[in-house]
Amino acid sequence: MSNPPTSNLQPPTIDLRSKRITITGGKGFLGTHLIHTLQARGYRNISVADLPEYNLTSLPDIKRMYSDQSPDIVIHLAAKVGGIGFNQENPASLFYDNAMMGIQLIHEGYLRKIEKFVALGTICAYPKFTPVPFREDDIWNGYPEETNAPYGLAKKMMLVQSQAYRQQYGFNSIFLLPVNLYGPNDNFSFKSSHVIPALIRKFHLANLLSRGDFAGIIKDFLRNKDGAIVVEGKRFEATANSSQEEVLAVLNRYGIYYSSKSSTLRPQTEIECGISSFDLQHPTSNLIDSSSLSTTVEIWGTGQATREFFYVEDAAEAIALATENYNKSDPVNIGAGFEIAIKDLVNLIIELIGFKGFIAWDTAKPDGQPRRMLDTSRAQSEFGFSAKTTFAEGLRKTIDWYVSQT
DSSP: OOOOOOOOOOOOOOOOGGGEEEEEEETTTHHHHHHHHHTTTTOOOOEEOOOTOOOOTTTHHHHHHHHHHHEEEEEOOOOOOOOOOHHHHHHHHHHHHHHHHHHHHHHHHOOOOSEEEEOOEEEEGGGGTTOBBBBBGGGGSOOOTTTTHHHHHHHHHHHHHHHHHHHOOOOOEEEEHHHEOOOOOOOOTTTTTHHHHHHHHHHHHHHHTTTHHHHHHHHHHHHTTTTOOOEEEEEEEOOOOOOOOHHHHHOOOEEEEESSSSSSSOOOBBHHHHHHOOOOOOOOOOOOGGGEEEEEEEEEEESSSOOOOEEHHHHHHHHHHHHHHOOOOOOOEEEOOOOOEHHHHHHHHHHTTTSSSSSETTTSSSSSSOOOOOHHHHHHHHHHHOOOSSSSHHHHHHHHHHHHOO
16 A cells, blocks of 8 residues: 655745744653754744643644744644553543644644644554564555554544645645654653653662662652552552552552562563572562562563664754754654664663563563564655664663662
8 A cells, every 4th residue: 555645845944043933742751852952953932832831632722822822833742642551541542632632733733824833753653564664655554553553543643634734735744753762851650651761760669679778769759750559459659658568569560579589489481680580479568678589570571572762862853853954745754773672672771770680571461563663764865864872872871860860
């Protein structure tokens, strides 16, 4: 199946320095980095459209935002997004919220005659079994991976709308497809984070647990605002006054727990971290003597799936370059152009963060899409972008930043 016909209409390159720019989601992870990047390039007239000032699923709020800020250019980063577990629990709201934001923002931008709309899509829009590397021409050749489909399809509708509005109205809207982002200031909440921040946080908490640093664990919980969880009908929420038993219960809920070094444990298929392989028990009582205990971290899936990861500062640079220089209807991948197996990612994080315990693969949980890696040649040829940050460098910066916060 080929892409729908597109128009060759290409407005001239825009000098952003003289324009009013609105960034939706500008308070978020990518938004804060993009603002810094634009400011470093000399842009000063930048506004942010984000909660709580504007609910961008609400048309009255969108109209008010356009009236308040009178943008020449809108860069739409705002999204409701999360990892596999979050996707499984919230498919309807993921579809509705992301579709309504995109559709209404683009339409109102057209009505207001803005000069350019930059729509940020997602690699989740690609079909589940897209040949690797993912090329933009393959985006319509199948259905997305099931846990990602509501989010991915809602985002992909901005591509359809952008192409339709360009064809019928000459409206300059472009569509970028980023791969999985990571970096400092990412979302590390267990309820909605993606794989890298979730893994970094798990292994960091396991290190704190192995040292018996309950004050550090509570500080981490309070900073990430995970909220309450229910375990066997009992509500737990970490507070400054939480008991060790309560802390252990919350950690156990997220797959981080003590395991005895000396007890007789049954062999298990996949538990490894340079020590040995065991089927580990999950004590939630007051186990204080960490000298006779090790820690275990559970990880979803088999570890066989591969992912490409894109350092957030590079992503901000790509968006800035595309906003300045790209004005065509064809979608463009932006990424780092490599892939790594989740199992290899886990081993790299273990090495960088200094974890000495066990890991346990929960193979009953889904892997998600089997492979993800983008062909980024179009971004290079159309607006001269190529990623500069190596994965090892970006991962080290992210780990160092997170650990320094505790």
